[in-house]
Amino acid sequence: REHCPTPLMAQPSKRPYLSTTSLNTHPMSYQGAFPFFRLPSEVGRFSLDSHRCYHGDSRKLRYYRPPSSVQKGASPGWDLMDGYENRYVRRDENEKEGLLHILTWVKENKGLLGGSGSRQLDRDFVTWRGHLTKVLCTPYESQEGWLLAVSLFKGTLYISERETEVARKKREERTTIQEKLMYSGYKFESHLCADSPDGQPSPSAVVNTNEAFCSVLFARLSTHSFLISGEVDCCDPLATNSNPPSCYVELKSSAQIRNPHQQRSFNRYKLLKWWCQSFLLGIPLIVAGFRNPEGKVVSLQDYRTSDIPHLIRTDQHSWDPAVCMNFCDAFLSFVKNVVTRDDPGVVYLFSWEPGSDVTFSVHTDPTYHILPAWYVEAMSL
Ligand code: A3P
Ligand code: MG
Ligand code: MG
Helix, strand or coil: CECCCCCCCCCCCCCCCCCCCCECCCHHHHCCCCCCEEEEEEEEEEEECCCCCEECCCCCCCEECCCCCCCCCCCCCCECCCCCCCCEECCCCCCCCCCHHHHHHHHHCHHHHEEECCEEECCCEEEEHHHHHHHHHHHHCCCCCEEEEEEEECCEEEEEEECCHHHHHHHHCCCHHHHHHHHHHHHHHHHHEECCCCCCCCCCCCEECCCEEEEEEEEEECCEEEEEEEECCEECCCCCCCCCCCCEEEEEEEECCCCHHHHHHHHHHHHHHHHHHHHHHCCCEEEEEEECCCCEEEEEEEEEHHHHHHHHCCCCCCCCHHHHHHHHHHHHHHHHHHCCCECCCCEEEEEECCCCCEEEEEECCHHHCCCCHHHHHHHHC
16 A cells, blocks of 8 residues: 655665754755655544534535536636625635644544553644645745644644744735635636535535535554545545545646646646645545636646656656655654653744744743643543
8 A cells, every 4th residue: 555656766865864953945855765655544524514613524525526518628618707706705714723623523533543541542643634735845835934833742743834924914915816716716616516426516606615525534654643634625426446535536726828838837836736735635636627817717637646746757847756755754753853742731833934944943822822722631531
């Protein structure tokens, strides 16, 4: 069950000695063989409804139902801006949920988690897939830094993102064009997803971004075991392998590619993020819709996640999946070395800005806490 998307390149490891003060993020430092990564296995599911309320079931799972009238390569012509003004309910992004929904799932499924003795949860790390996607992309990221808060509690490290000041400002100053682009990503999903395996998409329905279906999985990267959860767009009822996560499909919209420069930029930035996001959960298929400047979908394209490393390999100044995974491995080792106080009241804040090393600071102020009292109590029983 080992997953190795690139041929092993026999190169001596140039990785620096693991320091406990800072971590280098330069791609050169992480070249080498692809590390051991076990295909994630699903251990649970939960859904968030139209009011963002948690349900420990699959009620918000949708099914991949591309209209039979639309052939791959043909132009579906869907208007992704339709409904932006009057059929759009937006999640409140000022509401910081942190690990809330994962912790709720863990609390309700303690029995499944194989803990023993002082370690209730037999995993090294608990986190959202989106947080690890940011870690994976770090060696190639030149624009946006990140803040990851970590607490060690009963032998498990919890990683929760904190919004940076720059990200908050950017979010608050989003232009209407940017808001419409965000909407278009969700609208694209509504053209391809149905509520039941034999249903039909209802693209004129209200888009409500509170709703989500999340898978909870066990995964392993080299010496690190984790419990990871991520939002899943849909499940393909016709998938050759019907076991999750193999039946899951990630949907993406992107600007139409019209020249070699745009193709290079797509390969360099978009495919990097798409690959990291889907690879981490073991999602094998990404269906992309390319939109023209008017916001209409002009073509659909399937990308097998495992093909992406091959598609980008011939590009100059490309990215290397092994670098992403080796960096993630090193970051998790760094976190294990640094975060030694087993106390939910102590938060280690790891911070990174492009061009710098990862550094950290230690906080005990309750405004930094990432594990709520109800969780600490439930896991202390
Ligand atoms: P696209 O991916 O088609 O752009 P996801 O692709 O992860 O399932 O997310 C669904 C949609 O949410 C995205 O559609 C995009 O519109 C929006 N979205 C997700 N992450 C975002 C981010 N970091 N910034 C802005 N929009 C985001
Ligand atoms: Mg999604
Ligand atoms: Mg998507």
